[in-house]
Amino acid sequence: MNATPIIQLREVVKVFGTQRILDRVNLKIFPGRTTVIVGGSGQGKSVTLKLILGLIKPDSGAILVHGRDITTMGRKELNSVRSNFGVLFQGAALLDSLSVFDNIALPLRERTELSGVEIRQKVMSTLVQLGLTGHEDKFPAQLSGGMKKRVGLARALQLRPEIMLFDEPTTGLDPEKTMEIYRLFYETQGKFGYTSIIVSHDIPKVFNLADQIVVLNRGKLVTFENPEEIQMSDIPEIQSFVKTTMGQPYRSSELE
């Protein structure tokens, strides 16, 4: 891994009230790879995502995207950096007054100069790719949880993002749907070649996708190359985390 990181967190501190959510955290994310961020509830997983997106600012430290610090950027510059990002929110965050078609078309309508016909073509081809044909006139309230995630993914992919962020993408889905969503992630990543960051507590399933696993614990962040490494860790908190979330010792060779 000699490539330059696409995203880098340097000594990032984030405090909420009296709680130090992130305490001088360092993280490197490399292009084309999948980073999975895990950790118990309230350990700052979503906060980390929001920091990377520039939705909240750290109390100190730097967040570099393509080597440029987004914490000191103005709104305009930040917007141009954000155009590299695609985000799938926990609840998909679809605009619930717009139809599926309009939701997916939204980034194209707002951010590009494409004509109505071109937009229609693009949206329709994405609908086919993600298995959503026939649902374009429905409204988000009429969709199941899994479908909403698909629409959210379709919308996020419209502007061909370099980096995709997934905030607990399988929360509220049954195990079968969960595997289906992961398969979809795997396929679309193969197709579009984006760098992906997945925040999840869906352990150990999510490790299937991971090139790098990041464990957040009490404001600290530890990076691992694969699931075995986590189990070998001699940090007591991580040991107990492994015990409660992964149960029996577990090998990635069993996954396939």
Next chain:
Amino acid sequence: MFLQRIEKIGESAIYHLHDLGRMGIFLLRTLLGGVKKPFHFRTMVRQIREIGANSFGVIFFTAAFTGMVLGLQGYYTLRKFGSEGMLGSAVALSLLREMGPVLTALMVTGRAGSAMCAELGIMRNSEQIDALECMAIDPLGYLVMPKIMATLISLPLLTMVFNVVGIFGGYLAGVKMLGVNPGAYFTGMELSVVDKDITMGLIKSLVFGLLIVWICTGRGYFVHQIRGAGYGAEAVSRVTTQAVVIASISILLWDYILTAILL
């Protein structure tokens, strides 16, 4: 004890100052961003239907009864001085200068302002606004600006409708029911109403329109940062109530200020 109280006052003063600044920046950024492309013409037209056209019924009803009551009360008062003939001008002047813009604005606040606030509040709570920001779509330009434009177009028109309906309401009560001379009703009106009365009403309705959208969308937009509002659905309901109250009070306050300036 005493020091604590002072601390509380200071804290609350700082919070309100901060809040006012936040709302000011919100309005400025929306208006400055509004000149940039893309201009959401279709969304604006939809909002005009929502805020303007759909308020027509309420405005019509309110105006008719306000006009009729003005006719009755005006007749009762004017008869004491034997000047029932002045009824037309009394009704028209009170409607054009005062009642029309103020009551229209209050009704629109209740009908459309509350809806705007709740809509934005829910969008904020369900991360829809964050999602827009992540897609690098300016939520102010996309969500707030069309509402501002739509209200600034709708409210003066609704005010005019209010005035016309109100004047006929007054006619119905004064002339048809109480027997005031119809010629006197309209001639008196023509003689006493000047252009300035109409412009004053229009200026008022434009200012009120901006106040309504600013306060209602701003409260909804910042629903997660308003102190003491709570969270989730409760926060949206509290903040919507708050927005309607603040908007209504601001309308009455600014009505006085504008009347004093424009008199």
